[in-house]
Amino acid sequence: MNINWYPGHMAKTKKLLVENLKLVDVVIELMDARIPISSRNPDFDSLFNSKKRIWCLNKSDLADPIISDEWRKYYNIQGIDCVFLNSRSGQGIKELISNIETMMEEKFSRDAARGLRRRPIRAMVTGIPNVGKSTFINSLTGRSATRTGDRPGVTKDKQWIKVNKVIHLLDTPGILWPRLGDEKTGLNLAFTGAIKDEIMDLETIVAKLLEYLSCNYRKNLEERYNLTISNQTGIMLLEEICKSRGLLLPAGQLDTLKGSQKILDEFRGAVIGRISLEKP
Numbered sequence: 001m002n003i004n005w006y007p008g009h010m011a012k013t014k015k016l017l018v019e020n021l022k023l024v025d026v027v028i029e030l031m032d033a034r035i036p037i038s039s040r041n042p043d044f045d046s047l048f049n050s051k052k053r054i055w056c057l058n059k060s061d062l063a064d065p066i067i068s069d070e071w072r073k074y075y076n077i078q079g080i081d082c083v084f085l086n087s088r089s090g091q092g093i094k095e096l097i098s099n100i101e102t103m104m105e106e107k108f109s110r111d112a113a114r115g116l117r118r119r120p121i122r123a124m125v126t127g128i129p130n131v132g133k134s135t136f137i138n139s140l141t142g143r144s145a146t147r148t149g150d151r152p153g154v155t156k157d158k159q160w161i162k163v164n165k166v167i168h169l170l171d172t173p174g175i176l177w178p179r180l181g182d183e184k185t186g187l188n189l190a191f192t193g194a195i196k197d198e199i200m201d202l203e204t205i206v207a208k209l210l211e212y213l214s215c216n217y218r219k220n221l222e223e224r225y226n227l228t229i230s231n232q233t234g235i236m237l238l239e240e241i242c243k244s245r246g247l248l249l250p251a252g253q254l255d256t257l258k259g260s261q262k263i264l265d266e267f268r269g270a271v272i273g274r275i276s277l278e279k280p
């Protein structure tokens with residue numbers, strides 16, 4: 001797959017991100033809990049280096065809870081602050097707020113010792129397209145949140161949202177481009193919807209997804225589509241599913257495109273089950 005992210009926009013996006021970074025204390029890095037590796041770009045580690053950071057594994061309601069537990073342990077061992085979120089329901093948001101407050105406590109104590117007045121914590125959200133940044137911001141701030149512009153010392157056009165008395169959030173998230181990498185990363189991004197379907201060959205993508213599922217989530221796949229899996233290829237599985245669902249073109253051939261879209265929708269909606277694509 002040869003995908004060109006944001007042709008011509010990357011430099012501009014990065015410049016804006018760097019500007020916004022200067023304004024905040026904490027970076028809330030959203031990742032997709034199903035693909036914690038593919039949904040973050042290691043290039044940004046250096047960019048966020050000087051900031052306090054918290055990793056949020058969003059869409060955790062779609063991920064395999066057993067694998068998510070493995071990720072939690074893995075991050076804990078490395079001393080990485082992480083929270084699992086469902087931005088649609090708001091699950092995990094309270095824990096996140098409390099973690100951010102704790103994170104800043106030391107600095108505020110130091111400031112207080114120097115006679116400085118306590119000011120709000122400023123945070124911003126970053127993440128790749130479709131990871132849930134807008135949904136997360138809405139969930140974090142709610143409808144009642146007040147938006148404030150024109151704060152002294154802050155660029156005029158920046159909007160801040162009061163999450164609570166102590167945390168203010170920049171209302172424009174930083175869009176990160178995913179890592180340009182190996183085929184596996186590209187596929188994971190495609191499966192989860194981070195890459196627009198229109199620019200992909202859906203049948204090939206779905207055949208790959210079916211291959212992954214037949215190895216790692218065989219039972220889910222068999223139950224959902226009434227299959228008996230032995231050693232079919234992904235394409236064979238796709239065709240079997242189309243056949244059993246009666247997905248036919250007017251001329252009688254299997255409508256594998258329609259079948260692919262259906263399978264992808266069901267995967268993304270966790271209809272096939274809660275599925276993780278990457279393990280620690």
Ligand SMILES: Nc1nc2c(ncn2[C@@H]2O[C@H](COP(=O)(O)OP(=O)(O)O)[C@@H](O)[C@H]2O)c(=O)[nH]1
Pocket residue numbers: 058059060061062085086087088089127128129130131132133134135136
């Ligand atoms: N199941 C689930 N869906 C989510 C979650 N967060 C966001 N979404 C969905 O993911 C899609 C992309 O979300 P959006 O906030 O627009 O992503 P953005 O491009 O990063 O701003 C939308 O359909 C959201 O409803 C979540 O935690 N769980």
Ligand SMILES: [Mg+2]
Pocket residue numbers: 133134135
């Ligand atoms: Mg958005």
